[in-house]
Amino acid sequence: MRLHPALSLFLFVWTVAAQSYLPPPEVSPVQLSLGHPRLSFRSATDRGPGRSFDDVRRLYSSDPAFHRIFENALAAASSTRDPATAAAAWVVTGDDRHARAAAAALLEAPISSTGEGRYSNVWSFALAWDWLYGHPALLDSREKTAARIAERVETELAWLDGQYMATWHGRNQAANGTMVGVLAIGDLPGQQRNLARAAAHYAEALRALDFSEGWPEGPSYWIYNRAAPYALAADCVMSATGQERIAGIDIRLVMRKVGLWTIYQFAPNGVFEPYGDSAGSLRLGETGWWEVTADYFAKLSKSPAVAAGGDWFRNRSSSPYGKRPLHWWAVLSYDPSVRPRTDYDPARPELWLRDHLPQTMLFGRDSLGVTFFRDRWGDPDELFASFKAGDLLAHHDHYDTGHFSIQYGGLLAPLTGVYGDPGGYTGVYRLGYAIQTVASNSLLILSPRESAAALRAQKQPVWTALSGGQRVVRPTGFDCLSVEHFKAQRNAGPLERATITAFETHPDDFDYIAADITAAYNSTRWAEPGSEPKVSLVTRQLVYLRRERAFVVYDRVECVRPSDTPKFLLHALTKPKTKDERLLAGKDADNGILESRDSRFTVAQGGGLLTAISVLPEKQRLLKIGGPDYYAYVEEDGDQSDGFDGVNLSGGDPSQPRETKQLGLWRVEIEPARPGVSHRFLTVLVPRLAADGASIPSVAPVEAGASADAVCVGRTVAVFPRNPKPLESARVAGAHRVIVFNDGGTRQ
Numbered sequence: 001m002r003l004h005p006a007l008s009l010f011l012f013v014w015t016v017a018a019q020s021y022l023p024p025p026e027v028s029p030v031q032l033s034l035g036h037p038r039l040s041f042r043s044a045t046d047r048g049p050g051r052s053f054d055d056v057r058r059l060y061s062s063d064p065a066f067h068r069i070f071e072n073a074l075a076a077a078s079s080t081r082d083p084a085t086a087a088a089a090w091v092v093t094g095d096d097r098h099a100r101a102a103a104a105a106l107l108e109a110p111i112s113s114t115g116e117g118r119y120s121n122v123w124s125f126a127l128a129w130d131w132l133y134g135h136p137a138l139l140d141s142r143e144k145t146a147a148r149i150a151e152r153v154e155t156e157l158a159w160l161d162g163q164y165m166a167t168w169h170g171r172n173q174a175a176n177g178t179m180v181g182v183l184a185i186g187d188l189p190g191q192q193r194n195l196a197r198a199a200a201h202y203a204e205a206l207r208a209l210d211f212s213e214g215w216p217e218g219p220s221y222w223i224y225n226r227a228a229p230y231a232l233a234a235d236c237v238m239s240a241t242g243q244e245r246i247a248g249i250d251i252r253l254v255m256r257k258v259g260l261w262t263i264y265q266f267a268p269n270g271v272f273e274p275y276g277d278s279a280g281s282l283r284l285g286e287t288g289w290w291e292v293t294a295d296y297f298a299k300l301s302k303s304p305a306v307a308a309g310g311d312w313f314r315n316r317s318s319s320p321y322g323k324r325p326l327h328w329w330a331v332l333s334y335d336p337s338v339r340p341r342t343d344y345d346p347a348r349p350e351l352w353l354r355d356h357l358p359q360t361m362l363f364g365r366d367s368l369g370v371t372f373f374r375d376r377w378g379d380p381d382e383l384f385a386s387f388k389a390g391d392l393l394a395h396h397d398h399y400d401t402g403h404f405s406i407q408y409g410g411l412l413a414p415l416t417g418v419y420g421d422p423g424g425y426t427g428v429y430r431l432g433y434a435i436q437t438v439a440s441n442s443l444l445i446l447s448p449r450e451s452a453a454a455l456r457a458q459k460q461p462v463w464t465a466l467s468g469g470q471r472v473v474r475p476t477g478f479d480c481l482s483v484e485h486f487k488a489q490r491n492a493g494p495l496e497r498a499t500i501t502a503f504e505t506h507p508d509d510f511d512y513i514a515a516d517i518t519a520a521y522n523s524t525r526w527a528e529p530g531s532e533p534k535v536s537l538v539t540r541q542l543v544y545l546r547r548e549r550a551f552v553v554y555d556r557v558e559c560v561r562p563s564d565t566p567k568f569l570l571h572a573l574t575k576p577k578t579k580d581e582r583l584l585a586g587k588d589a590d591n592g593i594l595e596s597r598d599s600r601f602t603v604a605q606g607g608g609l610l611t612a613i614s615v616l617p618e619k620q621r622l623l624k625i626g627g628p629d630y631y632a633y634v635e636e637d638g639d640q641s642d643g644f645d646g647v648n649l650s651g652g653d654p655s656q657p658r659e660t661k662q663l664g665l666w667r668v669e670i671e672p673a674r675p676g677v678s679h680r681f682l683t684v685l686v687p688r689l690a691a692d693g694a695s696i697p698s699v700a701p702v703e704a705g706a707s708a709d710a711v712c713v714g715r716t717v718a719v720f721p722r723n724p725k726p727l728e729s730a731r732v733a734g735a736h737r738v739i740v741f742n743d744g745g746t747r748q
Contacts, residue, residue: 022481023161024200027247032187032195036133038240039126039184040232040332041091050239053091053131056331060092066334069320073327077101080325081109082121083128088328091131102128103137106145111152114159114174119225122152123177123232126184146185153181153194160201166478167486168216168394172205173225176233183240202233203247204482210254211483213364214261217396218276220419223289227262228329231255231296235332238300252301259297261363262290263309263353264372268382268407270316274661275370275388277396277435279419282660284313288322296333304340305357311339311349312378350378359546360505362513364390369401369498371513373544381607381689383408383549387542389498389515391490395478399470400440401497401520402540406551408687410606413441416571416664417632421651426476428462431455433632433649437469437569439664443555443681444468444567445521447534448639467634467646468567470497470520471528493519493526501743502541510716514541514743516724524560534564541720541741548697548714549688554741555681556722565640568670568681570612572603575666576624584623585644591627593644598622601668609690612668613699615711616682619673626666628654680722682709704730712736 032038033048042050059066070092077089077098086102089095106128114120129145132138138145156178165171179202186195209230215222234251238244244251265273272282272290281287291313298307314320321327336346344352354377362371369390375383384407388400398417406413417434424430433439446468454473455464466472473494480486490496497520504512518538519525527533537558544551557566578596586592601622603610614620625633631654635646654665672679686696697714704710708730710719719730719740726742740747 022163023197024204024482026196026200027203030186030195030199030241030246032183032240033242034187037131039130039180039236040239041131042239048239048242053094056092057094059334063336065314065336066330069327069330069334072321073325073330076325076327081105082124082325083109084124085325085328087128087131088331090135091331096137099132099135099137102132103135103141106132106138106148107141111148113152113155114170114177119170119173120152120156120177122149122156123180123229125149125152126181130184146188149181149185150188150191150194153178153185153198156181157194157197157201161197163479163481166394167204167208167480167482168212169221169396169478170225171201171481172208173229175201175205176229178202179233180236183236199246202237203249205230206234206246206249206251206254207483209258210249211364212367212393213257214265214368214370216276216368216390216393218274218278219265219272219282220274220278220280221276221396223272223281223287223293227258227289227293228296230258231293231300232332234300235296255297256301256303256306257363259294259301259303259306259309260361262294262297263306263312264361264363264374265370265386266290266313267384268380269411271660273372273386273405274415275400276394276398277419278661280660284316285318285320285322287324288319288326289324291317291320291322292326292329292333295335296329298338299333299335302338304338304344305353307338308340308344308349308352308356311346312353315347315349353377358505359507360511360544362500362503365500365503367391367393369500369515371503373511381409383687385544385551387513389500389513389517389540391497392474392495393480393486395474395476398435398440399437399472399520400442401470402442402515402517402538403440404542404551404553405441406610406685406687407608408610409608409689409691410604411573411662412603412605412608412610412687413685414571414573414662414664415440416662418651418658418661418663423462426458426460426462429632429649429651431458431472431475432463432465432467432636433634434651435475436467436472436634438467438634439571439632441570442470443517443538443540443557444569444669445534445538445557445559446565446567446635446638446640447522447532447561448563448637450522450531450534450638453528453530465634465636465638467636468565468638471522473528494528496526502745504746508546510546510739511544512541512741512746514741515539516743533560535559537724539724539743541743543718543741545713545716545718548716549686550697550699550713551685551687552711552713552718553681553683553685554709554718554720556724557679557681559677559679562675562677563641565671565675566679566681568614568683569667570603571664571667572626573605573662573665574603575626576601576603576668578622578624581624586627586630591629593630593633594624596622596624604690607690609688611686611688611696613684613686614670614681615684615699615701616680616709617670617672621671621673623669623671624666625669626664631663631665680709682711682720684711684713702732704732708740
């Protein structure tokens with residue numbers, strides 16, 4: 001069989017790298033605490049980490065929130081076959097019937113194994129065995145159940161030693177669960193070697209989370225399968241070893257990072273910002289995992305900020321700890337002692353969050369590259385925005401580098417594309433629209449007949465085109481065994497997408513982030529073998545002027561060929577309004593492709609209104625694309641010079657609002673009216689609440705010399721170098737505040 005050149009290159013890079021990283025290097029020997037319990041709990045006489053059973057029994061009798069949650073756990077415990085659920089009921093109540101039920105489950109219930117699309121529950125057996133270690137109900141079967149756990153640990157380690165699972169996918173879940181399993185039995189004869197192997201895999205999983213500082217697959221995959229195993233393993237490692245570091249990684253610090261990422265991404269519309277293949281469990285109360293893990297990360301990190309976020313989640317949730325049988329997790333996760341100690345009301349944690357948390361936070365500057373802009377935490381009309389510019393770490397990530405989103409009274413600039421709709425994971429809608437750049441608020445560069453080797457290499461290719469977007473390199477699978485393996489592949493070219501060159505936040509004044517996203521496209525830096533480079537430079541700079549409540553976006557696009565067409569994208573859930581429009585293709589003005597020569601348009605959604613002013617290009621064309629037959633329209637051949645002959649990749653009924661991520665209905669494309677190789681886009685976006693009647697600031701271009709582009713927004717002049725070389729200063733007429741936004745930072 002003759003492989004496509006791009007696939008051959010990938011297999012070479014991956015094979016060489018994989019040989020270097022499996023199995024992972026061992027960490028310093030892990031010393032276990034003597035005796036049991038040691039998984040999350042400690043004995044009453046032990047002064048080490050963790051709580052005693054008496055501690056949680058007192059909490060059950062004294063804390064109304066914990067009592068309320070655990071009552072649900074007790075209702076489920078009477079019929080459970082899950083050993084940890086029953087054991088937790090005994091821990092909290094001391095009722096021996098729960099201990100007997102847990103002991104029976106340890107002996108009789110199947111211990112599942114990790115495999116294609118499934119993960120072992122060995123951790124549940126390990127918890128119950130450890131907690132019941134000295135209980136009479138377990139004495140006769142203790143050795144037999146330990147042997148069952150040991151047998152499953154062996155098969156899990158064999159699976160982890162192979163090359164079957166990706167780091168930011170299933171590998172971390174298996175590593176976390178296996179570590180919990182071996183921590184319970186690691187001091188038994190013959191288990192020391194397994195403890196060392198498991199610790200090595202666990203350290204790699206923790207290192208991956210420390211590196212990404214969030215989850216590249218998006219919130220759905222994180223909360224369904226990844227969040228709780230990370231928290232549980234971190235808890236058990238610290239309690240069983242008495243150590244807060246492993247392989248040089250600060251466990252509590254990692255838990256704090258991911259705890260903050262958890263709360264920052266919860267948007268005012270009640271949905272976790274739906275990056276990646278996001279579908280279910282994007283709202284509180286659906287499964288309960290968000291509430292469980294926010295509390296757990298707070299307990300493990302000892303962070304008052306994350307604890308306030310946990311209170312905020314539970315207060316907002318329609319079903320704290322959810323509709324799944326997760327309530328027993330409160331015995332592990334709930335710890336009110338880490339709440340803020342002063343100026344704090346657990347009934348109104350959002351007030352503390354407003355006063356104490358940074359207004360903007362960047363997660364994974366050298367990896368995930370996601371920034372969240374916050375304002376009034378807990379206010380349904382909070383102005384909320386996000387920006388994404390990171391490398392490719394997982395196949396459930398999307399090709400939307402440079403995307404921004406804005407909420408203010410409504411979804412004014414949303415990320416679109418629904419996961420799991422017609423065609424499913426390998427269907428034409430997901431591969432041709434939902435994962436691609438066209439579904440985001442980023443930049444397209446139309447280039448004729450551009451396609452992706454990874455899409456052509458599908459078993460039954462249903463879609464191969466990029467439709468002007470970024471390189472699609474891992475749409476249905478990802479081979480990555482460790483952080484170092486990822487870096488080797490990234491540095492070879494395929495996985496590199498962005499470099500964040502500047503990030504600044506100035507309280508109550510402005511926030512600024514700049515990214516070079518050239519590598520996301522087929523470029524002169526790296527193009528897929530068989531593909532022509534279409535750009536030599538693509539950068540995006542985003543400024544949030546908080547005084548003016550306005551966003552300024554400056555983009556540079558240097559094309560290789562003047563015939564290629566760059567486009568600024570902005571999606572909307574209602575039709576954008578302009579003063580004039582002309583139908584170019586489609587049925588009518590509400591279902592087709594329309595052209596406008598306006599440089600200003602508005603978008604209304606919910607209680608919000610967005611006014612967009614395009615300052616550059618000076619000569620431009622604005623396209624409005626949408627309606628029932630055009631909402632997922634893509635220019636399949638990458639060439640609109642032969643007319644609008646693309647296709648609509650239907651993902652469902654766009655007129656029906658979704659509770660989570662949206663299909664989208666309309667998008668605006670701003671493009672230069674004349675061909676060329678050097679293009680600049682300068683766009684001002686002003687969100688307002690429709691009901692408050694607040695005026696928008698004046699917006700006008702400003703002369704700043706041949707080497708800069710500038711715009712005045714209210715009384716602030718934002719100056720951007722036309723090229724990445726920094727400007728030391730800028731001379732601008734008028735008594736305005738002038739800020740120069742260089743790629744590496746600002747000058748005032």
